[in-house]
Amino acid sequence: MTHTARRIGRTLALVLPVVLVLSGTLAVSTVPWAGQNAESSQLLTASTATTSEKAATDAKPAEPQDVLREKLLTTLDTKDPGVALTELQRAVEARPSLAEHCFGLARSLGRAAVDKYGPTRAQRFSRPVCDTSFATGVSQQAMGH
DSSP, X not given: XXXXXXXXXXXXXXXXXXXXXXXXXXXXXXXXXXXXXXXXHHHHHHHHHXXXXXXXXXXXXXXXHHHHHHHHHHHHHHSOHHHHHHHHHHHHXXXXXXXXXXXXXXXXXXXXXXXXXXXXXXXXXXXXXXXTHHHHHHHHHHTTO
């Protein structure tokens, strides 16, 4: 019985934050902001969709590592570098073709961590994801390279 309760608890601990983030994102994207009437909100949405559609047809598809980099940098910005590094490790495990880009991705996270936290605090998040690439990015950014 205890084992089953523990499994349910772990599952909820993994799934609940994702559900909360997604529901919050959807809620924010559908709420008309103060000072805007419904008509201007609809116009903004329509113009944004048109611009996005044009950009999508004009631009070549983003490479998987570029999409992942943007996602990881957003995670670093909204949470912390440790969470982003864990996501990087899981992404590489799930999609081995990303392994060749792991070093560059981890370095980018290290540089962004220095920009957000400073070199000393950023180094505290270092872990052995993609060898020492995160630490390399931290040191390069701290030295101004």
